[in-house]
Amino acid sequence: xxxxxxxxxxxxxxxxxxxxxxxxxxxxxxxxxxxxxxxxxxxxxxxxxxxxxxxxxxxxxxxxxxxxxxxxxxxxxxxxxxxxxxxxxxxxxxxxxxxxxxxxxxxxxxxxxxxxxxxxxxxxxxxxxxxxxxxxxxxxxxxxxxxxxxxxxxxxxxxxxxxxxxxxxxx
Amino acid sequence: xxxxxxxxxxxxxxxxxxxxxxxxxxxxxxxxxxxxxxxxxxxxxxxxxxxxxxxxxxxxxxxxxxxxxxxxxxxxxxxxxxxxxxxxxxxxxxxxxxxxxxxxxxxxxxxxxxxxxxxxxxxxxxxxxxxxxxxxxxxxxxxxxxxxxxxxxxxxxxxxxxxxx
Numbered sequence: 001x002x003x004x005x006x007x008x009x010x011x012x013x014x015x016x017x018x019x020x021x022x023x024x025x026x027x028x029x030x031x032x033x034x035x036x037x038x039x040x041x042x043x044x045x046x047x048x049x050x051x052x053x054x055x056x057x058x059x060x061x062x063x064x065x066x067x068x069x070x071x072x073x074x075x076x077x078x079x080x081x082x083x084x085x086x087x088x089x090x091x092x093x094x095x096x097x098x099x100x101x102x103x104x105x106x107x108x109x110x111x112x113x114x115x116x117x118x119x120x121x122x123x124x125x126x127x128x129x130x131x132x133x134x135x136x137x138x139x140x141x142x143x144x145x146x147x148x149x150x151x152x153x154x155x156x157x158x159x160x161x162x163x164x165x166x167x168x169x170x171x
Numbered sequence: 172x173x174x175x176x177x178x179x180x181x182x183x184x185x186x187x188x189x190x191x192x193x194x195x196x197x198x199x200x201x202x203x204x205x206x207x208x209x210x211x212x213x214x215x216x217x218x219x220x221x222x223x224x225x226x227x228x229x230x231x232x233x234x235x236x237x238x239x240x241x242x243x244x245x246x247x248x249x250x251x252x253x254x255x256x257x258x259x260x261x262x263x264x265x266x267x268x269x270x271x272x273x274x275x276x277x278x279x280x281x282x283x284x285x286x287x288x289x290x291x292x293x294x295x296x297x298x299x300x301x302x303x304x305x306x307x308x309x310x311x312x313x314x315x316x317x318x319x320x321x322x323x324x325x326x327x328x329x330x331x332x333x334x335x336x
Contacts, residue, residue, distance in 0.1 A: 132283065133246045140282050147282040151245045158278050158286040 001078045003028060006048065014040055022085060029070075029083035037086050038097040041073060045102055049077040053099070056109035058117040062143045065090040067119055071099075088119060098124040116141035184323060191235070191261065192319035193223040195312065198234035198254065202241025205268040205302040209240045212305035224312050231257040236315070237292070238308075242270040242277065243285040255292045263319070265311055266294045269301045276301075 007030060011018045017036020022029045032040050044050040055072040064087075071084040088094035098121040099106045110121040111130040118139035121127060129136065135152075138145055148156055201209055212219050219225040228234040231254045243251060255264070266288050269275035274286035288294060295318060298311045 145282070152249060154245060154248055154285060154290060156245070156282065156286070158274055 001048070001080070003080065003082070006078075006080070006082065009048065010040060010043070013043060024083070027081075027083065029085050032084050032086050034086050034088060034096050037069075037071070037084065038099055038102070040084065041071065041099050042102055044073050044075075044082070048075070050075045050082070051077070053103035053105045053109075054081060056099075056106050056113055058113040058119055058141070059085075060090070060117060060142050062090070067094045067117055069096055069113060069119060073103075092118055093120070094118070095120040095122055097122050100124055115139070118142070188320045188322055191322075192316040195222075195224045195236045195263070195315070196226045196228050196234050197224060197236045197238050198231050198258065199227045199229050200237055200239055200251075200254070202239070202243060202247065203268075203270065205240035205270070208302045208305055209238055209267065209308060212308045217305040217309065219309070219312070222309070222312055222316070231255070232259065234258055235262050236265065237262065238265045238267055239271045239288045239292075239294075240267040240302075242275065243288045243291075244283050245285055246283070248285045248288075248291045251288065252291045261322075263295045263315055264288075264292050265296045265298060265308075265315060267298045267308060267311070268303055269299065272297050272299065 007018075007021060007028075010030065014036055017033045017040055019031040019033055022031055041050075041053070050073040052074045053071065054074045055070070057070050059068040059070060061068060067088045067090050069086045069088065071086070072081055073084070074081040086096055088096060094117075096119065098110055100110065100121075100123075107124075107126065108130060110124055111126065111128065113119055114121060114124075114127065115129045115131050116139055128134065132140065137148065149160065150156060201207075211217060213225055213227060224236070231237075235258065237255060237258065239251065255262070266272050270277065270284070271288045274281060274284050277284035278286060285291065296311045296315050298307055300307055303311075
């Protein structure tokens with residue numbers, strides 16, 4: 001089964017959720033609506049022999065503006081890895097349904113996507129930051145992220161002007 | 172204190188420094204890829220045990236040398252400080268590799284990296300390299316041993332015969 005076959009099957013099954021094809025390189029990707037992504041991934045897993053979810057990650061498009069969640073379900077039967085893109089509004093309230101119960105692999109990937117982009121995953125069993133400290137402010141992989149001058153009293157930039165830290169102890 | 176005491180004190184220094192410098196027990200502190208080189212230094216080919224320095228301890232309470240081998244993230248920095256404070260005096264720190272010296276490749280865009288471990292603990296020897304080869308780490312340990320051998324072990328700032336102010 002090729003990409004075109006899968007795209008056709010998905011479009012017939014989910015005419016509302018599948019928003020179209022995007023000619024990304026090297027492989028094309030499928031645009032999916034935020035409401036339909038869970039059903040699409042469940043259909044891929046149960047009907048189209050997509051046994052694994054390789055990756056869940058995020059992209060920030062400040063020009064659109066949009067936040068994007070990218071899913072990479074893979075099939076060993078058809079020897080293909082799809083990429084599904086879900087576009088969300090570029091706010092702190094960007095939300096999408098979690099797919100943790102369908103693929104356990106999604107758990108940490110969704111946590112990392114939340115950690116880096118601030119995208120909320122509804123019904124995630126353990127929804128908190130994974131890499132950054134729990135008291136970290138902001139979402140580092142957003143394009144408009146500004147590196148803080150101090151974290152817990154420690155200066156962050158390599159070259160910095162000595163000043164009184166606004167909060168926290170001194171090390 | 173008479174003139175003869177100096178001879179005793181100098182000898183005391185020598186004995187203590189000889190003991191300290193030849194039984195450095197490092198704290199297992201591998202943070203990133205430098206740790207692989209540190210392990211290689213401790214393994215059979217390079218054999219850190221020749222310098223009395225091969226007893227890697229898993230607890231700071233039994234260690235007197237901290238080899239910070241790898242990228243120090245801001246999340247880890249406060250833990251490093253805590254482990255350093257748990258080590259008994261006298262204690263020394265080797266900063267191994269570019270990351271722990273000055274941030275390494277994360278010097279500009281690394282929002283999460285502490286730009287130099289000397290911002291949280293005092294460093295005795297800096298080892299350049301990305302990562303440094305085992306010979307470089309051995310050289311650093313030998314330099315540290317030289318540094319320890321000229322310390323005032325008995326009456327100096329860390330000496331056990333130091334008078335309390």
